[in-house]
Amino acid sequence: MRNSFHTMILSATCAAVLAGALPTPAQNAASRIPRTPDGKPNLTGLWQSIGTADWDIEDHGAQAGPFYQLGAAGAVPPGQSIVEGGEIPYLPAALEQKKKNYENRWKMDPVVKCYMPGVPRANYMPFPLQIIQSQRDILIAYEFATTNRVINMGKKEDAAVDTWMGTSNGHWEGDTLVVDVTGFNGNAWFDRAGDYASDSLHVVERYSLRDANTLNYEATIEDSTVFSRPWKISLPLYRHREKNARMLEFKCVEFTEELLYGDLRKKPAEGK
Amino acid sequence: MRKQIFLLLSALALLVAATLPAAAQSNPSKTKSDKSWAAPKTPWGDPDLQGTWTGDDTWGVPFERPKNFGTRKTLTEDELKDRQKRVEQSEEFVETGGTNHSPAVAQIEAKEKGEAVPQAQGRYGRGVDAAPVPGHWGEFARRPSHATSQVVDPPDGRIPPITPEAQKLLDEKMATRRRDPQSWEDWSYYDRCITRGVAGSIIPVIYGNGLEIVQAPGYVAIRYEMVHDVRVIPLGTQEHAGPGYRSWMGDPIGHWEGNTLVVDTTNFIGKTSIGVNGDAGPPSSDETHLVERFTRTADNRIDYQMRVDDPKTYTGPWTVEFPITQEPGYKLFEYACHEGNMAMRNMLSAARAEAAKKAAAGAAKP
Numbered sequence: 130m131r132n133s134f135h136t137m138i139l140s141a142t143c144a145a146v147l148a149g150a151l152p153t154p155a156q157n158a159a160s161r162i163p164r165t166p167d168g169k170p171n172l173t174g175l176w177q178s179i180g181t182a183d184w185d186i187e188d189h190g191a192q193a194g195p196f197y198q199l200g201a202a203g204a205v206p207p208g209q210s211i212v213e214g215g216e217i218p219y220l221p222a223a224l225e226q227k228k229k230n231y232e233n234r235w236k237m238d239p240v241v242k243c244y245m246p247g248v249p250r251a252n253y254m255p256f257p258l259q260i261i262q263s264q265r266d267i268l269i270a271y272e273f274a275t276t277n278r279v280i281n282m283g284k285k286e287d288a289a290v291d292t293w294m295g296t297s298n299g300h301w302e303g304d305t306l307v308v309d310v311t312g313f314n315g316n317a318w319f320d321r322a323g324d325y326a327s328d329s330l331h332v333v334e335r336y337s338l339r340d341a342n343t344l345n346y347e348a349t350i351e352d353s354t355v356f357s358r359p360w361k362i363s364l365p366l367y368r369h370r371e372k373n374a375r376m377l378e379f380k381c382v383e384f385t386e387e388l389l390y391g392d393l394r395k396k397p398a399e400g401k
Numbered sequence: 402m403r404k405q406i407f408l409l410l411s412a413l414a415l416l417v418a419a420t421l422p423a424a425a426q427s428n429p430s431k432t433k434s435d436k437s438w439a440a441p442k443t444p445w446g447d448p449d450l451q452g453t454w455t456g457d458d459t460w461g462v463p464f465e466r467p468k469n470f471g472t473r474k475t476l477t478e479d480e481l482k483d484r485q486k487r488v489e490q491s492e493e494f495v496e497t498g499g500t501n502h503s504p505a506v507a508q509i510e511a512k513e514k515g516e517a518v519p520q521a522q523g524r525y526g527r528g529v530d531a532a533p534v535p536g537h538w539g540e541f542a543r544r545p546s547h548a549t550s551q552v553v554d555p556p557d558g559r560i561p562p563i564t565p566e567a568q569k570l571l572d573e574k575m576a577t578r579r580r581d582p583q584s585w586e587d588w589s590y591y592d593r594c595i596t597r598g599v600a601g602s603i604i605p606v607i608y609g610n611g612l613e614i615v616q617a618p619g620y621v622a623i624r625y626e627m628v629h630d631v632r633v634i635p636l637g638t639q640e641h642a643g644p645g646y647r648s649w650m651g652d653p654i655g656h657w658e659g660n661t662l663v664v665d666t667t668n669f670i671g672k673t674s675i676g677v678n679g680d681a682g683p684p685s686s687d688e689t690h691l692v693e694r695f696t697r698t699a700d701n702r703i704d705y706q707m708r709v710d711d712p713k714t715y716t717g718p719w720t721v722e723f724p725i726t727q728e729p730g731y732k733l734f735e736y737a738c739h740e741g742n743m744a745m746r747n748m749l750s751a752a753r754a755e756a757a758k759k760a761a762a763g764a765a766k767p
Binding site for chain 2: 165166167171173239242243244245259260261262263264265266267268270274275276277279289290292293294316373375376377378380382383386389390393394395396398399
């Protein structure tokens with residue numbers, strides 16, 4: 130161009146326009162997430178966590194399992210803590226209870242008996258979960274023991290009765306699904322290592338799509354009768370993408386009946 | 402100029418919005434017969450079947466048609482009046498607690514009054530219903546059904562004869578129920594809190610008839626209150642899982658035919674019965690093929706149909722039909738069946754104690 134001043138203005142303008150128009154990496158991810166017709170992030174899909182949080186949500190190394198006959202197949206795999214800050218802030222008496230739970234974990238862990246895993250444990254079991262997000266409420270169906278829960282997205286409803294999976298009320302904060310869970314019966318554990326809470330447990334979950342195939346999951350845990358302060362876990366859930374991926378069925382009651390009732394089988398001495 | 406364009410576009414938008422048909426509001430008086438009723442759709446265009454539904458209105462309708470009705474599918478006005486009376490009686494039972502207390506309740510009340518504790522009736526009971534339920538648990542028909550039976554095909558409303566193999570399995574099952582229980586296997590999969598199966602989860606009984614449908618693009622999910630069962634039904638062209646995969650509730654695939662959701666389910670383990678609580682009748686086989694149809698015919702009604710094809714068990718296919726309805730205030734609760742299944746240990750330990758007593762008495766005889 131003849132006029133260098135015009136060139137400068139043109140270049141500067143182009144640069145400014147381009148800088149404003151090009152999305153940042155974060156905006157790229159946000160615009161690529163699937164959305165429902167009303168513009169909310171679409172969480173519908175088959176999800177599962179990777180890792181060994183179900184064994185122990187705190188740091189843990191590899192360990193022998195309860196039955197040497199199972200060898201490596203029955204051993205405990207290692208994992209890093211999903212607890213922010215590393216350790217769960219138990220009150221002193223509660224920490225003693227956790228230790229007792231740990232020592233008797235194979236007898237006491239409710240999941241070993243195929244009891245419902247509660248929240249948040251259901252979300253990091255080694256089994257998939259299916260989220261069904263309608264224009265109203267959100268259903269989460271878990272492959273483990275056909276456990277399921279509906280997140281009420283309408284007017285908040287109090288828990289009518291204490292349950293294993295609690296009562297879930299949800300709402301959107303921008304692109305984050307926030308779920309308030311109350312009304313727990315205090316029977317579920319957080320993992321196989323005896324981490325537990327009481328029926329005063331209050332959980333606040335946050336689900337946000339990092340990208341189309343990664344769901345960031347956080348949960349704030351509060352129970353002043355067990356912990357000295359609220360604490361938080363966080364881990365990603367990954368979308369199942371294999372061909373024909375679908376939720377299958379793990380109805381485990383059958384596998385626990387010998388354990389639960391085996392001592393009540395008919396005795397040989399009873400005769401015919 | 403820009404402002405004028407904006408105003409023009411806004412006016413056009415309002416005009417378009419005013420002419421679009423309004424979404425059907427929840428209004429129990431609106432039915433398919435009203436010319437103005439349109440089946441509601443989800444925002445992504447699928448027929449909307451969502452909500453909490455119950456088969457309560459069909460509670461009391463015989464499963465198979467009594468022979469005297471022949472091929473008649475509906476009651477006469479007089480027969481309907483009779484059924485209405487029985488509906489009112491069951492509603493009264495539920496509301497007043499009835500005069501037939503459960504044996505368990507009678508025992509507690511007797512103890513509190515300092516009276517002699519009456520012996521429980523019946524032998525070991527029937528699992529989770531080891532004692533008849535207290536009245537306030539009961540569910541009841543709100544409107545008497547016009548149907549003479551739940552089975553509508555074959556035309557006589559009666560299930561085709563079962564195969565000899567199925568008869569053998571049925572006889573074996575009944576034998577286990579009659580004898581002193583030897584283990585948990587002598588009870589139904591319902592009593593064991595495993596499942597009632599697909600059919601047993603929707604055929605109405607005296608309580609717990611609720612199910613909830615939640616939809617998303619590409620899916621319909623149904624969760625059932627009893628035993629907290631859930632089915633995730635993918636829509637579209639997905640194929641069934643391979644034959645090596647088996648489950649209690651089977652592998653479902655759905656698609657739409659107009660406003661009807663058609664669910665095709667295979668890959669069953671079998672073993673549950675296709676009847677009340679998944680236990681009435683012979684055990685089904687692993688060749689079971691169910692085709693269900695869900696059609697919303699009113700804001701508060703879905704017409705449900707299930708076609709059963711199980712050639713190892715039945716000598717022909719058969720079909721069940723009844724409506725499920727939405728009722729104000731009806732909601733599902735968590736049914737922690739297995740977690741609370743004290744009945745299984747109680748019944749088995751009672752059986753062992755009785756057997757020990759018998760054995761001791763026998764040993765004491767000269």
